[in-house]
Amino acid sequence: MREDLPIILCVVGARPNFMKIAPIMRELKNPEYGVSACLLHTGQHYDTAMKQSFFEQLEIPEPDMDLGVGSGSHAQQTAEIMKRFEPILDELKPAAVLVVGDVNSTIACALVAAKKSVPVLHVEAGLRSGDRSMPEEINRILTDQLSELLFITERTAEGNLLREGITADKIKFCGNVMIDSLYYNLSKAIDARLILDEFDVERYGLVTLHRPSNVDDAVTLERLLDTLLSISRELPLVLPLHPRTQRVIEDFGFSDYLDSPNLIALPPQGYFEMLGLMKDAEVVLTDSGGIQEETTALGVPCLTLRENTERPITLVQGTNTLVGSDPEKIRGCFDELMRGGGKAGRVPEYWDGAAAPRIAEHLQRWAHRS
Numbered sequence: 001m002r003e004d005l006p007i008i009l010c011v012v013g014a015r016p017n018f019m020k021i022a023p024i025m026r027e028l029k030n031p032e033y034g035v036s037a038c039l040l041h042t043g044q045h046y047d048t049a050m051k052q053s054f055f056e057q058l059e060i061p062e063p064d065m066d067l068g069v070g071s072g073s074h075a076q077q078t079a080e081i082m083k084r085f086e087p088i089l090d091e092l093k094p095a096a097v098l099v100v101g102d103v104n105s106t107i108a109c110a111l112v113a114a115k116k117s118v119p120v121l122h123v124e125a126g127l128r129s130g131d132r133s134m135p136e137e138i139n140r141i142l143t144d145q146l147s148e149l150l151f152i153t154e155r156t157a158e159g160n161l162l163r164e165g166i167t168a169d170k171i172k173f174c175g176n177v178m179i180d181s182l183y184y185n186l187s188k189a190i191d192a193r194l195i196l197d198e199f200d201v202e203r204y205g206l207v208t209l210h211r212p213s214n215v216d217d218a219v220t221l222e223r224l225l226d227t228l229l230s231i232s233r234e235l236p237l238v239l240p241l242h243p244r245t246q247r248v249i250e251d252f253g254f255s256d257y258l259d260s261p262n263l264i265a266l267p268p269q270g271y272f273e274m275l276g277l278m279k280d281a282e283v284v285l286t287d288s289g290g291i292q293e294e295t296t297a298l299g300v301p302c303l304t305l306r307e308n309t310e311r312p313i314t315l316v317q318g319t320n321t322l323v324g325s326d327p328e329k330i331r332g333c334f335d336e337l338m339r340g341g342g343k344a345g346r347v348p349e350y351w352d353g354a355a356a357p358r359i360a361e362h363l364q365r366w367a368h369r370s
């Protein structure tokens with residue numbers, strides 16, 4: 001860290017943050033920007049599979065600070081991050097705090113910084129699902145209200161922000177840093193055949209499921225597992241299981257589903273492994289935000305197991321279709337996709353691997369404004 005330069009304190013906490021921060025940290029190392037980037041990990045995600053393997057594969061420098069907060073209820077987790085973040089801000093006195101995405105670590109650090117008059121810079125601002133029952137939607141709205149510069153990934157985000165009273169001068173359309181990571185690492189994707197070599201599959205669909213709205217209620221989860229089981233008789237399905245999904249499947253007594261030879265459960269996968277699995281999948285079924293974008297960039301059909309999305313460009317321009325959690329709708333869309341091959345889609349504007357340099361240029365101008 002160079003203390004003679006304005007310090008940009010970059011925050012990460014959970015898995016989807018890591019692929020967003022990697023290209024920003026890499027770019028800000030360039031001395032031409034005249035800032036000193038320093039990295040703080042809140043410790044929201046801490047397992048090797050949820051954190052360390054991503055740091056290594058994405059070449060993210062070891063965090064300068066780790067708050068080690070771990071898991072808890074939303075209130076506990078957010079409060080704990082805030083308590084542990086405050087003294088660091090006091091000591092470091094950064095020129096700005098840069099947060100990415102919409103996880104609890106994002107809002108917790110943004111809130112502490114804003115109350116201490118430290119400017120907040122938000123990467124991936126302005127996305128809205130319109131669904132406030134999603135914890136991430138609350139995190140997004142509040143973080144944007146607290147931010148001084150808002151870097152957006154798609155143009156619809158600008159309208160969302162203007163409607164919420166944010167002025168146009170703060171909004172910067174720079175593209176999608178998650179897609180920077182995708183292009184940077186695509187050649188290192190691990191071949192799906194290697195990952196699946198002990199299973200007898202040629203063609204497969206990839207499934208990820210972890211949203212509370214899909215996995216926390218036994219009736220909803222069982223309906224989804226039934227639907228996946230029925231689909232898997234036609235196309236084997238590979239399911240890398242998020243720890244919370246693994247836990248609820250066991251707690252609800254649904255482990256039998258995973259004994260089916262066509263529903264292949266895997267532990268959480270690394271980034272290179274996920275790229276490989278996504279790239280070669282015939283279809284991806286997911287409730288993740290990031291995977292909707294990654295499949296659009298890869299041109300792989302995606303069925304999103306949610307009623308709404310904060311990433312509408314993936315529907316309008318990309319390969320994504322919203323199918324919700326109704327078994328008939330999911331099955332119907334899957335059958336149609338198998339018959340017709342799914343949406344062709346195109347890669348959205350500025351999802352070109354150069355979002356981080358655009359962000360860094362704005363940051364340089366902002367940090368050295370008079």
Ligand code: UD1
Nearest residue numbers: 014015016044045046047050071072103104135136243244
């Ligand atoms: C968080 C984000 C979500 C993101 C997801 C990606 C919020 C509100 N949600 O949800 O937007 O899509 O990350 O994974 O911030 N656990 C482990 N090991 C870990 C971390 C978590 O086993 O390293 C387990 C714990 O049982 C924990 C549970 O996963 O209670 C949930 O973790 P948490 O960080 O609360 O939220 P996610 O569901 O991962």
